[in-house]
Amino acid sequence: MSESSVIHDIGYQRYTGPRLGRGAVFAAIYVHGLRAAYGLGRSAKAKIFPWLVVGIVSLVAVILAAVRAQTGLLPLNYIQFADAMSWLIIFFVAIVAPELVSRDMRSGVLPLYFSRPLRAADYIGAKVAAMVTAVWALLAGPQFIIFLGGAFTTKTGMSGVWNELGDLLPAWAYSLLWALLFTGIGLLIASLTGKRAFAAGGIVAVFLMTTPVVGVLSILPSTTAQELAALASPMTLVSGVGQWLITGANTGLNIGRFGPVYAIEAITLIATCLLLLLARYRRVASL
Structure with a gap:
């Protein structure tokens, strides 16, 4: 350094605040992703489709609850409701995945x-x-609306409410299976391209081609x-698992004695999608 050199203090300071680590980063990405799924914090255009879907699914649930209140009959049970909303x-x-x-x-x-x-x-x-x-x-909220309709119109008191809850909880587990399978497939396909239109088309194509x-x-x-036919599509695969595991599911599938096969394929497919997704991003992280 020459005698004429000068060191300028331009005001940079070292960060002395708390360093939250991986857990806080994980939580931040999770919250941001959940908000992005419903278009929160983004333009009005980004909110149109997700909230349109929310509105349609919720409206169907309200109609089912109203029909039950008037007639005492539920046109679709909790499991059938999830299947009907699958598209x-x-x-x-x-x-959302792209x-x-x-x-x-x-x-x-x-x-x-x-x-x-x-x-x-x-x-x-x-x-x-x-x-x-x-x-x-997206599924559990409307299912809860149907539950409230049944709970407030039951004629058998608390026993009726408990029976209704006994139907709702397995349906929530069934909805979780839908969410896991669709998430695994959707995110894996979306991770293969940076173009959202191509990713969205690929996701829809997988389901359209297998049905x-x-x-x-x-x-x-x-x-x-x-009896094994429903194994060929993710949509019917979930229905087959529900038909085997949940009493009174009435998904309309005849799976015979192959219920365990449906469950094994569902678990394998979810695990495979998640492992491939992880491998994809480990490769990106190493570049």
């Missing part, structure tokens, strides 16, 4: 994320948790083929 859930996932992961890839912020004390597993765990929560709430396969297999003359 809306698909489109919800197709919009919003959660494709946007980060396109904007190039992943290296910034992983330069902090944040691991790929933390990032993926937070995104998966946010998406699962958003999808589960006709179930129809073809179900009309084969073999009884075994008919």
Whole structure:
């Protein structure tokens, strides 16, 4: 350094506040992802589709509760309600999954994320948790509306309320299975491209292409083929698990003695999607 050199103090100071670590980063990504799923904190345009889906699903639940209050009959039970809303859930996932992961890839912020004390597993765990929560709430909230309609109109007092709760809780577990499976598939596909339109199209295509396969297999003359047909599509796969595990589910599927097979495939598919997703982001984090 020469004698004429000068050191200028421009006011930079070291950070002396609390360092919250990985847990706080995980929570921040989770909350941000959950808000993004419903368009909160974003433009009015981003809120239109998710809240339109919320409105439709909730309206159907209110109608079912009103019909039950007037007639004493429930056209769709809690399980059937989740199945009936499945196509809306698909489109919800197709919009939300790219919003959660494709946007980060396109904007190039992943290296910034992983330069902090944040691991790929933390990032993926937070995104998966946010998406699962958003999808589960989309079904569980309206199911709770139906429960309130049944609880307040029961003619058997508290025993009727407890019976209603006994129907609701397995349905919430069933909705969680929907959320886990759809989240795993949706986020995995969305993680493959930074273009949201391509990601959304790919997610919808997976479900559209597999559903006709179930129809073809179900009309084969073999009884075994008919009972296994629903394994070919994620939508009917969940229904098959519900038919096996939940008494009175009445999903309309004939799965015969193959209930355990449906459960094994569902668990395997969810685990495979999540592991592939983790491997994908570990590779990104290592670049």
